[in-house]
Structure formats: C-alpha cells, structure tokens
Amino acid sequence: MNGESAKALLLGTLGVVAAMSLAMLASHVSPILGFNAFFYGAFGGKQQIAETLASTTALLFPALGIAIAFRAGLFNIGAEGQLLIGGLFAGWLGTRIHVPPAFAIAAIFLAGAIGGGLWGAIAGWLKAARDANEVISTLMLNFIAASLALYLVTGPLRAPDAAGPELSLLPHAYWLPTLLPQTRATIALPIALIAASALRFVLDNTWFGYRLRAAGEAPEAARRAGISLSRVALWAMAWSGALAGMGGAALVAGELHRFNTQLSPGYGFIAIAVALVGGLEPLAICVAALAFGALESGGLALQAVAGVPKDAIHVIEGLLVFALAARRYLGARGATAR
Amino acid sequence: MTLSLVFSLLALALVRGTPILLASLGGVLSERAGIVNIALEGEMTAGAFAAALLSYFTRDPWLGAIGGVAVGASVGFALGFAATRWRVDQIVAGMGINLICTGGAAFGLIFVFNQAGVTPQVPAINQALWPMVFLGILLAAALQWTLARTPIGLRLRACGENPHAARAAGIDPLAVRLYASAIAGGLAGLGGVFLALGELNLYSDGMIAGRGFIALAAVIFGRWTPLGAAGVALIFGLLEALQFALQGTIAWLPSDFLQALPYIAALLALLGASGRYRPPAAEGKPYP
Numbered sequence: 096m097n098g099e100s101a102k103a104l105l106l107g108t109l110g111v112v113a114a115m116s117l118a119m120l121a122s123h124v125s126p127i128l129g130f131n132a133f134f135y136g137a138f139g140g141k142q143q144i145a146e147t148l149a150s151t152t153a154l155l156f157p158a159l160g161i162a163i164a165f166r167a168g169l170f171n172i173g174a175e176g177q178l179l180i181g182g183l184f185a186g187w188l189g190t191r192i193h194v195p196p197a198f199a200i201a202a203i204f205l206a207g208a209i210g211g212g213l214w215g216a217i218a219g220w221l222k223a224a225r226d227a228n229e230v231i232s233t234l235m236l237n238f239i240a241a242s243l244a245l246y247l248v249t250g251p252l253r254a255p256d257a258a259g260p261e262l263s264l265l266p267h268a269y270w271l272p273t274l275l276p277q278t279r280a281t282i283a284l285p286i287a288l289i290a291a292s293a294l295r296f297v298l299d300n301t302w303f304g305y306r307l308r309a310a311g312e313a314p315e316a317a318r319r320a321g322i323s324l325s326r327v328a329l330w331a332m333a334w335s336g337a338l339a340g341m342g343g344a345a346l347v348a349g350e351l352h353r354f355n356t357q358l359s360p361g362y363g364f365i366a367i368a369v370a371l372v373g374g375l376e377p378l379a380i381c382v383a384a385l386a387f388g389a390l391e392s393g394g395l396a397l398q399a400v401a402g403v404p405k406d407a408i409h410v411i412e413g414l415l416v417f418a419l420a421a422r423r424y425l426g427a428r429g430a431t432a433r
Numbered sequence: 434m435t436l437s438l439v440f441s442l443l444a445l446a447l448v449r450g451t452p453i454l455l456a457s458l459g460g461v462l463s464e465r466a467g468i469v470n471i472a473l474e475g476e477m478t479a480g481a482f483a484a485a486l487l488s489y490f491t492r493d494p495w496l497g498a499i500g501g502v503a504v505g506a507s508v509g510f511a512l513g514f515a516a517t518r519w520r521v522d523q524i525v526a527g528m529g530i531n532l533i534c535t536g537g538a539a540f541g542l543i544f545v546f547n548q549a550g551v552t553p554q555v556p557a558i559n560q561a562l563w564p565m566v567f568l569g570i571l572l573a574a575a576l577q578w579t580l581a582r583t584p585i586g587l588r589l590r591a592c593g594e595n596p597h598a599a600r601a602a603g604i605d606p607l608a609v610r611l612y613a614s615a616i617a618g619g620l621a622g623l624g625g626v627f628l629a630l631g632e633l634n635l636y637s638d639g640m641i642a643g644r645g646f647i648a649l650a651a652v653i654f655g656r657w658t659p660l661g662a663a664g665v666a667l668i669f670g671l672l673e674a675l676q677f678a679l680q681g682t683i684a685w686l687p688s689d690f691l692q693a694l695p696y697i698a699a700l701l702a703l704l705g706a707s708g709r710y711r712p713p714a715a716e717g718k719p720y721p
Contacts, residue, residue: 242693409536417529
C-alpha cells in the first residue's frame with residue numbers, strides 16, 4: 096500500500112465515521128451508544144461475525160464480476176439481474192439432480208455461473224454485434240430478469256410445496272457446509288476468496304487478462320494491435336455475469352436453501368460500490384467487501400438497537416462512491432481505479 | 434376496441450409517459466452539454482420526496498412542487514459541480530448520487546415520519562395533472578427549438594461536442610455544463626413532483642421504479658434531441674398503459690411478460706438500432 100492509498104483509506108474511514116455520527120445525532124442517538132451497537136452488530140460475537148461474513152460473501156461475488164466488466168471498460172450495472180438468473184439456474188438444478196453432495200454443490204455453482212454468464216452475455220453480445228450501450232442493456236436486463244424469474248416461479252417451475260413464489264427446497268445434503276456451526280457463514284466465502292485470487296491471476300498474468308485491460312484502458316490502441324474489441328466485450332460480460340451468478344448460487348445453496356425472487360435485497364447494486372472502493376483490484380475488493388459486509392450487518396444492529404434507520408448506511412455508501420469518483424481524477428496517479 | 438377505450442388508453446399513456454418525458458428532457462440537456470446523467474433516477478427520487486415532505490409541512494402543494502424542482506436542481510448542481518470542478522467520472526458519481534438519494538429518502542421517511550416505506554397523504558395538485566402533461570410536451574418543443582435555433586443552444590451543444598473549440602470561441606464550458614446539469618436536475622425533479630403530487634398524493638420508497646433509467650434510454654433512442662426523447666418517453670408510457678389495458682384480456686399472455694414489456698421493447702430497439710446513435714462527442718469527458 097503506498098502513501099496515496101493509505102491517505103485515501105484514512106480519509107474514507109474518517110468520512111464514514113463522521114457521516115455515521117451525524118446520522119446518529121440526527122436520530123437523537125448518542126454516537127457512543129450508536130457505535131457500540133454498530134460494532135456489536137458487526138463483530139460482537141460468533142453470530143454477528145457470521146452475519147458480517149455472509150454479507151461479505153453475498154457482495155464479493157458480484158463485485159468481482161463487476162470488476163471484470165469495468166476493467167474492460169464496460170459499465171455492467173446488471174449484476175443484480177445476473178445474480179438472480181444464476182440463482183434461478185442453481186435453485187432449479189439443485190432440486191433436479193441426485194449425486195453425491197460434493198458433486199452437487201459443484202454443479203450448483205456451475206449452474207449459477209452458466210445462468211449468470213448467459214444473462215451477462217446477452218448484453219455482451221448486444222455490445223459486440225450491435226454496439227449497444229451496455230449501461231442501458233444491463234439495466235433493462237435487470238428488470239426483465241426480475242419479471243422472468245417471477246413468471247417462472249409462479250408458473251411453470253412453481254414448487255408444489257411452496258408457500259409463495261419460490262422453487263422447492265434443496266435436499267438437505269446439498270446445503271453448503273457452514274464455517275461456524277448454526278450460522279449463515281458458509282464455505283461460499285472461501286470459494287469467493289479463491290475466485291478472487293484466480294481473477295487476480297487471470298487479469299495480471301494471462302493473455303485474456305491483458306487483452307481485457309488493453310480494451311478497457313486504451314481501446315483504440317488495442318484495436319490497432321489486433322485485439323478484437325467485440326470479442327473482449329462478449330467474454331468480459333459473460334465472465335462478469337458468471338461471477339454474479341455464482342453469488343446467486345451461493346445465496347441459494349448457502350442461505351435460503353431454495354430459489355425465490357427475494358433472493359437479493361440489491362446486492363448487485365451495492366456490489367458496484369464495493370468494486371469501486373476496492374479500486375477494481377480483486378484482492379482489495381475482498382477487503383472492501385468485508386468493510387461493506389460489516390456496514391450491512393452493523394447497520395441492521397444500529398436500526399434494531401439504537402433506532403437509526405438502516406438506510407443511513409446506503410447514504411454513506413453513496414457518499415463513499417461519490418468521493419471515490421472525485422479521487423480518480425484528483426489523484427490521477429492511478430493508485431486505485433484506472 | 435371502441436373509440437372511447439382508445440382515448441382512455443392514450444390518455445393513460447400520456448400520464449404514464451410524462452414523468453419519463455420530463456426527466457428525459459433533463460437528460461438531453463445535460464448530455465448535449467457533455468455530462469452523462471446516470472443520476473436522473475436519484476434526482477427524480479429527491480424531487481418526489483422533497484415535494485411530498487414540503488407539501489406535508491406547509492400544507493401548500495405548490496410550495497411542495499417548487500421545492501421538489503429546487504431539490505432536484507440542487508442534486509443536478511452537485512453532479513455538475515463534481516463533474517466540472519472535481520473532474521469526476523460522471524457515471525460513477527451518478528451511481529453514488531442515486532445511492533445517496535434513494536437511501537436518503539428512505540432514511541428521511543423514518544426520521545421525519547417515523548414510519549418506513551411511505552409518507553402520510555399530503556396535499557396534492559391532482560388538478561394540475563393535465564396542465565403538467567401539456568407543459569411537458571411544450572417544454573420538449575421549446576427545448577428542441579432552443580437547442581437547434583438559438584445562440585444559447587449552439588453554445589450548449591458546442592460544450593458537448595468540442596469544449597476546447599467552445600472555449601476558443603469565448604464560451605466557458607465549465608459554467609455551461611454546471612448550469613445544464615442543474616436545470617436537468619430540476620426537470621427530473623419535476624418528473625418526481627408529477628408522480629408524487631400530480632398522480633398521487635404521497636411519496637413511497639421505490640415509487641420512481643427505474644423511470645430515471647428509462648428516461649436515460651429515451652435520451653439515447655431519441656438521439657439526444659428533445660422531441661425525439663419526448664416521443665420515446667411517450668411510447669414507454671404507451672407500453673405501460675398497454676399493460677393495464679391488456680391485463681387479463683389475453684389468457685395465454687402471462688402478466689409478468691406485460692410488466693417486462695417496456696424493457697423488452699427497449700432491448701429490441703437496441704438490437705435494431707446498431708450504430709445509428711452517436712452521442713455528443715465530448716460526452717462524459719472531463720474538461721479541460
């Protein structure tokens with residue numbers, strides 16, 4: 096870590112603390128009591144740490160996916176829809192196969208990656224073949240994914256035993272093993288960390304990663320060097336969606352144990368902030384995801400114990416993103432995002 | 434289908450399309466000046482929430498409407514300021530603003546009214562619904578004329594196409610972009626006011642429901658012209674109105690498909706429209 100990013104980290108932390116104190120004071124809560132509740136909610140015990148880790152995992156997969164697209168110069172805002180379709184594929188496959196649990200879990204993650212990857216590839220193909228603006232297409236695909244999932248779970252795929260719009264429960268053997276017994280923290284977290292390391296390797300050390308970064312950083316030069324920008328767009332979006340889809344699979348197999356349309360309370364959008372705060376670097380994104388995971392679970396405790404609305408956390412996340420956007424050009428040394 | 438049914442469908446289309454239209458005019462204005470406006474959604478949210486809040490406390494819906502526009506404009510000013518003075522990445526900053534506005538409104542609801550999700554009913558200006566619809570269409574025509582035919586319009590477009598040339602011609606691109614972004618925020622805020630106080634008489638979380646993003650699509654499909662964007666916005670309104678009209682009439686057509694209709698239409702339009710859309714040349718690029 097160089098001086099530049101250390102300074103940014105310090106300023107960011109101070110800003111978050113100041114903004115949270117303001118939110119607490121505005122809600123007539125003493126900041127001491129408020130931060131106490133916040134830290135207890137985020138790290139106070141086994142259950143709290145597990146909640147933080149669960150939120151971390153849920154944000155980490157889509158954030159890694161978003162980083163792939165952003166590094167290729169593509170503003171993929173569609174992680175939410177990709178995550179949902181990935182979860183749908185995973186939840187469907189999980190109720191259909193009968194194999195040993197280890198294979199089943201691998202297959203469930205693969206199904207999530209394929210579902211999310213295909214959904215991302217639609218936007219990638221539109222970009223590659225028709226030069227369609229990916230901001231618009233991924234946004235539209237979010238809405239379409241929500242409608243499609245709702246249609247499938249209320250209609251053709253509706254579980255006979257389901258109370259609401261959801262698929263059947265996965266067999267108990269296919270539920271992800273927990274890291275801490277009787278909590279929501281599962282082995283999805285180490286899987287996400289492995290994915291992050293793999294992504295770092297791919298981006299930094301492979302021909303695919305090189306082409307992807309070249310297309311993002313200097314598209315004209317990349318094109319002149321013989322790199323097919325449309326092929327990069329297609330594959331970057333597919334891989335981006337695949338990681339978000341694995342996040343959906345992790346939520347299905349690790350937390351809900353079935354697919355339903357309420358799978359994600361906006362993880363795909365908050366993950367954009369996570370990816371940006373992590374400077375689009377996979378390993379830094381892991382740290383950012385932990386910070387945001389703590390914000391999420393600590394924010395819930397803040398609401399439950401001190402009565403400070405949880406939405407204050409989203410304002411703070413927005414402020415962080417906004418400040419970060421400014422830093423990118425103020426610094427201009429590329430300490431974080433390109 | 435009887436004639437009266439057609440008329441009621443078109444009327445509904447105009448009402449559903451107007452908030453999108455107003456925000457898309459803002460989008461055209463800021464993007465022609467060179468600022469990408471992802472923040473339309475947040476500006477609409479801020480406008481709708483502020484309008485409902487002010488109308489509740491002053492019991493004067495007109496004051497609420499003015500406040501909604503002013504707050505939308507302030508958010509637009511913030512984006513413009515960050516984009517011109519701090520040279521931010523405008524898409525990233527816009528996404529930050531969206532988070533701040535939707536989170537802020539949800540926070541404000543609990544903070545002010547001590548209840549989640551929705552404000553109490555507030556005094557509204559439902560009688561001004563149709564005047565606002567026509568105001569929107571008039572604004573589109575006026576903006577079209579201003580952009581295409583007046584010196585102000587030429588200056589604004591110059592800042593979006595080539596700010597260096599504009600600078601050489603004695604225009605201050607930073608100021609033009611800043612004000613364009615503020616006015617754009619005001620227009621999006623007016624779209625929010627239309628929803629909160631024109632159609633309804635309250636603010637509820639998620640009431641904007643992606644209309645700011647649809648407006649962004651309207652800007653692109655309308656080829657960055659006010660009348661084009663307005664036309665596309667009204668087509669989106671028509672698709673929304675069709676949802677209500679077709680609900681339950683065609684047995685084999687799932688209602689979820691009808692709900693996705695505007696978005697599917699937008700996707701198909703993207704598919705059919707390759708390369709025909711050229712954004713302003715300097716859009717999204719910080720100056721100098």
